[in-house]
Amino acid sequence: SSGINAEWPLRPGAVMDTEHVGKLSIVEGEEHDDLCTTLVLHGEDHTLGNVVRHMLIKNPAVEFAGYSVPHPSENKINLRIQTYSTPCLSALYRALDDITDVCDHVLEQIDKAEVKARR
Numbered sequence: 001s002s003g004i005n006a007e008w009p010l011r012p013g014a015v016m017d018t019e020h021v022g023k024l025s026i027v028e029g030e031e032h033d034d035l036c037t038t039l040v041l042h043g044e045d046h047t048l049g050n051v052v053r054h055m056l057i058k059n060p061a062v063e064f065a066g067y068s069v070p071h072p073s074e075n076k077i078n079l080r081i082q083t084y085s086t087p088c089l090s091a092l093y094r095a096l097d098d099i100t101d102v103c104d105h106v107l108e109q110i111d112k113a114e115v116k117a118r119r
Helices: 046-058 090-117
Strands: 024-026 036-042 062-068 076-083
Touching: 036 046, 036 090, 046 062, 046 076, 046 090, 076 090
Parallel strands: none
Antiparallel strands: 024 036, 036 076, 062 076
């Protein structure tokens, strides 16, 4: 499971700027469509945005994925996802799970290298 702190149910029309609950919210005023939506990840920047976008576009079910930082002084990213038939949130959670798997693999390789170096 992914480490994102999402409040369920996510709902269109949630206030984004100052009254968000949790880490993830749907952009206000967006026509919510399971196959095309814009999300806001609060408390994040290019570091996570670029990794999530990369993992999303590796998924063949994702037609488009992009992100932007609205302003350098705002600590959030806007993430746009468009899929062919998979719900956007499912694609996002798969991307987050894939990121977790990659990080776990890297940590395992570091641990193995450390053990080998101590011999």
